[in-house]
Structures are given as structure tokens and as C-alpha cells.
Amino acid sequence: MGLCHAKPIEIPETLFEGELISEENHTKSSNNQRPKTPKFPFYSPSPFPSACKNSPANSSATSTPLRFFKIPFPPPSPAKHIRALLARRQGSAKPSEASIPEGSECDIELDKNFGFSKMFDRHYELGDEVGRGHFGYTCHAKGKKGSLKGQDVAVKVIPKAQMTTAIAIEDVRREVKILRALTGHKNLVQFYEAYEDTDNVYVVMELCKGGELLDRILARGGKYTEEDAKAVMVQILSVVAYCHLQDERLNDIVGSAYYVAPEVLHRSYGTEADMWSIGVIAYILLCGSRPFWARTESGIFRAVLKAEPSFYEAPWPSLSPDAIDFVKRLLNKDYRKRLTAAQALSHPWLSGHQDFKIPQDMIIYKLVRAYICSSSSLRKAALGALAKTLTVPQLAYLKEQFQMLGPSKNGYISMHNFKMAMLHSATDAMKVSRVIEFVNMVSSIHYTKMDFEEFCAAAISVHQLEAMDTWEQHARRAYELFEKDGNRPIMIEELASELGLSPSVPVHVVLQDWIRHSDGKLSFLGFVRLLHGLSSRTFQKS
Structure with a gap:
């Protein structure tokens, strides 16, 4: 999370005051039951291995015991990471050769x-x-x-x-x-x-006199009520959403082991790593135990990469489904499927606890840019069908994001709206980061105008939807709409061209199950894969 310091707002007396997030929060159990297998066999829509090397599908979950706080967490030793960092910067062959x-x-x-x-x-x-x-x-x-x-x-x-x-x-x-x-x-x-x-x-x-959050949890018997936890989460998320408008990708392992996201251990991460850390905090607040635990720092890292947090032991069965969904959607090992800070603030669990407007969400800029730069009209039609299946809360979040862009009286936005909206909330931190270059790049894309319906199609995250329990219903309903309005006979060569595949890719072998043999139209399997925008690079990696 970087050097991000936070302070309290006026909240119930029972809640803590003081620093909410520190510079350590970037890195500071499953049971024996297996998750339900989706009814259709391509819940992970790509026919190829996940890009996330340690995704749940590829991991063997080990049990993580439930541990209530008795004493404060001992801080993990940073020596190994400091040596490794020095080794890279001094050109040493091995971390042990780097002197401190x-x-x-x-x-x-x-x-x-x-x-x-x-x-x-x-x-x-x-x-x-x-x-x-x-x-x-x-x-x-x-x-x-x-x-x-x-x-x-x-x-x-x-x-x-x-x-x-x-x-x-x-x-x-x-x-x-x-x-x-x-x-x-x-x-x-x-x-x-x-x-x-x-x-x-x-x-x-x-000066913040409230003390540490951990001490407050200990003083309250090891966990917070849902209502009090919501107030803490809103404070943390409002700060993080504000900071994420200035961020860029990083590659150093920093902070405390208990909070480290899987991708941080692979040394390539962005704002999504913060959302994992917030998920760890939410888990601890609600149940009083760590989602990933081991006696050593390396053991904690292994648990983060391989284990799944338990949501079956007390008190989870007595908590609301929205609370459980909130934490699960943050503690997803695939960073692409996690909620952003702005989305988390819009989650039904926090409904009614925000006394401010949901901030701008950087992911909207990235998704819209990818949509506009895509040459596949077939995929845009598929995304349009998927957007029509969104729920009222999901549409409300997108509507708020759309309004922040300042649409015209006729209800349209252009790429210039994106640049002006971002610059409106810019700080000096943004001006010294690479975000401003990204904003200028978005605004330079020639795209005449976009209404709210197309904006929803462009701003939808298929990966995030896929992480939801209702993904199968979304996909089935979207395919029905696509069949009615957008599906048509298509040749494999045309589909390959839509996907930008090079002639070197064996398209007939790879794409044959994307198209129904009976009428030459896109199959449900092909539709779901198309939503993810597979490209020649994806096929070359497989």
C-alpha cells in the first residue's frame, strides 16, 4: 500500500481511532470441504491454464487452524527481503552475499x-x-x-x-x-x-491518539460486530480509493507477511494487492483469526499461495451472506477478480454506511480503453448482452461512475470526459506518477461518443463477474440475449480474424468447439471464452 497514513473520522465510541493503514499493510484455511463444482464445465472460461500460477484451481488447500488473539502478532523479520533487495541492487549473485x-x-x-x-x-x-x-x-x-x-x-x-x-x-x-x-x-x-x-x-x-487496530480487536474479545466492522472498512476503503487514483505497478516485497497478496510474492503487483490486504483486515475484524497462519514467515507465504481461508467455522455461519461475500471477493488469489476500492464501497454489505460519493475508479478507465481498442465487433456485442444481466446494485455503481464523467445533456460522453474527470481529482502525487500519461493516452483515442448502455458494456469486468456465485446465471442469460440479437453464422477464419490470431496458430484445432456444427453460430462455450477477449498471445502461451 506504500506510505499511506490514515486517521479516524467520527464513528461510534466503541470503534478505534488512529492509524488505519500503515506502510506495512502491503505484506503484513481451508477446511476439508471442497467448493461446489459449477453445473457447467467451463466455470473457468479459458481452455488453457490460468495466468495466475497459484490459482485455487491449481492449489492443494491445507488446513489453517482457527486462532483467536491472545497476544499481539510478533513482527516478521525483514532481514531476508532487505538482503535480497540489496543483492539485486549491488549485483550480488546470491542474497546471502549482500552485506547490510x-x-x-x-x-x-x-x-x-x-x-x-x-x-x-x-x-x-x-x-x-x-x-x-x-x-x-x-x-x-x-x-x-x-x-x-x-x-x-x-x-x-x-x-x-x-x-x-x-x-x-x-x-x-x-x-x-x-x-x-x-x-x-x-x-x-x-x-x-x-x-x-x-x-x-x-x-x-x-497526532492520532487512538492506538492500534489490533489492540482494539483484543480489547473487544477478539472480533468486531458486523456494524462496527463496516464503519472501519468504510474509512479504510475511502482512503485507499483516493490513493489508488495516483498509483502504478510495483515489484518489491515490502511489509508484513500476514497481509501479503499472492502476486506480491511474484514481484509484480498493483493496486489489487492493497485490496487483498484489506480483505485480511476484514477477515480478522469479523472472526478474530488470521485467514493465513503459520509459525514461520516462509510458512505464512506458503499458506497465502496455497491455502484457502475457512468460512465454515464459527462465527462465519452466523454472519450475513453479504459480509461473507464481501471478504471472499477481496481474498481471491486471482487479482483480476478482486473488487476495487470503489467497488467495495458500493458492495451491498456497506450499503448505507457511506456519507460521501463513491470515488472514481481507475479500473473503469482501463476497461473502457481495452473495449475501444478492441477491433472485435462480435466481442462488443457479447459484452453488451452480458451488461444487460447486471443487477440493480451493479448498475447503480456504473451509473455513479458514468455521472462523474460529466455526460452531455443528451447523455453521451467522449474520451475527453475521462481526461477532465481524472484531472479534476488529481494531486501532486499523480503528477509525478505514470497515471497522467495513461489518462492522456485514453483521451487521445478517437472515439466519438458513448451512451450509458455502451458504457456498461465497456466498463464491465468479466473476471470480477466470474468470481461471483451468480456467474453461471449471468453467462446463461447473456447467451440467451446474444442468441436473440447478436448471434449469427460465422466461419472459423472470421472468428480467428476477430480474435486477432496470426496464421501460425492452428485455428481449426483451437476454435472448432467455439462454433456449433449444426448452424455455424457461436456456441455457449465460445461465447463465454469470447467475453474474455482471448488473443493470439493467449494461444501462444498455452
Whole structure:
């Protein structure tokens, strides 16, 4: 989740105040019953192995015991990951060969001047330490002059002696830049100023006195009620949705093992990894145990990759179906099938708990771009049929996203609407990321206009729908509509052209079961596979 700091809003007294998400949340059981097999044999619509190497279909679930909190979680050792990171950056052959610099051996030629304000002591009186991390500690402080005179604040003190590499220096610089850029959201800790002297960097922030979420869970007997858990989730998700408008893909393993998403372990991940971490938090809030547990860090990683969380042991049978569905749709090992933060805020379980508009969802931009860039009119017709099967809550979410784009009086949007809507909510963080390039690329696509009906077809995520228990009904109903309005006789060569297959692909062998032999129309199997937009690259990987 990166360096994302959060603060409380006004919520019931029984709920916690304080930091909701920390920089560790990126990485910080199944029982013996097997999941139901869908009635039709191609629940996973592709005839080829899943792109997700450790998808549930390919894993053997091992039992994860139910464990209620007795003592706080011991933090996993970061040493192995630090060594591995240093090995890559120093060019060592093995992680064990990378030494972790200590003392001042790497201080030579390192510029530790950040250009921050000076004379911290004149502005603040430093108090007792309230927390400590790997590279610094946080203290209570009080303002001595200026707008914060007499006000209690938190000060993160980062000793310059700990900055033994250029990377460490850049990390500090980036943290301050992110805090400065994202400050202003009501659930994010407010950043006030950064100072430095010869020995330290001082990051002055809003003081949050509520303590840690884990301590609150322990104080409440190990779990939250559904209503109280909803309030926590809304706070977390509102912050994450705001931050996700600025994000990009990452490849470092960082944070705590308990919260790590499967794709983080494969070193290629994006905003979906945060949603997994939020799913872990939701699971713990509702049942009081970790979804993935082992005695060692490596054991936890194996459980994350191979095991399935249990939803059969107490208290899950007594919880609402919406609560269980909410957590399951976040803890999906296939990142493409997870809810986004904006979608999670629109989930029926959180209905009525949002006192704000659902924020813009970056996935809409990506899906619409893929739809427009697709040359397959057959697939667009299939997506249009699928969009007509959406439920009222699903349509409400899309309607809200459509309205945020500022449609014309006639109810149409163009690609320019996407750019203007995104820039409207831009922060400095977005301006230094690659998101702005993506937005400009979307707006440069020549597409005249799109009404709400076509927008639904373009913005629908087939992978996310596939993760739902109602996927079979959606697919069957969509195929019925497609048969009535869009299905027609089609030659295998024409289908291959629609899919963009190269002549080198043996299309007759690969596509023969996509078309009904009786009338030459697209079969149900072919329809479901077409929804996923298979391409020549997909076939070459198989």
C-alpha cells in the first residue's frame, strides 16, 4: 500500500481511532470441504491454464487452524527481503552475499541535505517517544510558535546515520513528497512540515491518539460486530480509493507477511494487492483469526499461495451472506477478480454506511480503453448482452461512475470526459506518477461518443463477474440475449480474424468447439471464452 497514513473520522465510541493503514499493510484455511463444482464445465472460461500460477484451481488447500488473539502478532523479520533487495541492487549473485551496511561505512559521498526547513527546536518541543520502526521513531511534540502553537503533534524522527545508502535517502525524500501530496483527505493523517538538522530529519504530522487496530480487536474479545466492522472498512476503503487514483505497478516485497497478496510474492503487483490486504483486515475484524497462519514467515507465504481461508467455522455461519461475500471477493488469489476500492464501497454489505460519493475508479478507465481498442465487433456485442444481466446494485455503481464523467445533456460522453474527470481529482502525487500519461493516452483515442448502455458494456469486468456465485446465471442469460440479437453464422477464419490470431496458430484445432456444427453460430462455450477477449498471445502461451 506504500506510505499511506490514515486517521479516524467520527464513528461510534466503541470503534478505534488512529492509524488505519500503515506502510506495512502491503505484506503484513481451508477446511476439508471442497467448493461446489459449477453445473457447467467451463466455470473457468479459458481452455488453457490460468495466468495466475497459484490459482485455487491449481492449489492443494491445507488446513489453517482457527486462532483467536491472545497476544499481539510478533513482527516478521525483514532481514531476508532487505538482503535480497540489496543483492539485486549491488549485483550480488546470491542474497546471502549482500552485506547490510552499518555505521558510517557508506556515508562517503552521500548527500544528506534534503532542503527541508531548519531550526526544528525553535518551532517544536519534543516529548516522549510513542512508537519505533526500523529506520526511525515517533515522538509526541508540542508547537512553540506559528499556527500550531500550543497544539499537540506527532514527529517522526529519522536519524541521518541510518541513511547508509542512496536508496535510503531517496526513500525519505519520497515519503515526505507523498505525505505532502496526499494530505487533505479527512481519513489521512495530516502532514504539517518537514525539518532537518545535522543529525536528523523531522516529519511533523497530526497526532492520532487512538492506538492500534489490533489492540482494539483484543480489547473487544477478539472480533468486531458486523456494524462496527463496516464503519472501519468504510474509512479504510475511502482512503485507499483516493490513493489508488495516483498509483502504478510495483515489484518489491515490502511489509508484513500476514497481509501479503499472492502476486506480491511474484514481484509484480498493483493496486489489487492493497485490496487483498484489506480483505485480511476484514477477515480478522469479523472472526478474530488470521485467514493465513503459520509459525514461520516462509510458512505464512506458503499458506497465502496455497491455502484457502475457512468460512465454515464459527462465527462465519452466523454472519450475513453479504459480509461473507464481501471478504471472499477481496481474498481471491486471482487479482483480476478482486473488487476495487470503489467497488467495495458500493458492495451491498456497506450499503448505507457511506456519507460521501463513491470515488472514481481507475479500473473503469482501463476497461473502457481495452473495449475501444478492441477491433472485435462480435466481442462488443457479447459484452453488451452480458451488461444487460447486471443487477440493480451493479448498475447503480456504473451509473455513479458514468455521472462523474460529466455526460452531455443528451447523455453521451467522449474520451475527453475521462481526461477532465481524472484531472479534476488529481494531486501532486499523480503528477509525478505514470497515471497522467495513461489518462492522456485514453483521451487521445478517437472515439466519438458513448451512451450509458455502451458504457456498461465497456466498463464491465468479466473476471470480477466470474468470481461471483451468480456467474453461471449471468453467462446463461447473456447467451440467451446474444442468441436473440447478436448471434449469427460465422466461419472459423472470421472468428480467428476477430480474435486477432496470426496464421501460425492452428485455428481449426483451437476454435472448432467455439462454433456449433449444426448452424455455424457461436456456441455457449465460445461465447463465454469470447467475453474474455482471448488473443493470439493467449494461444501462444498455452
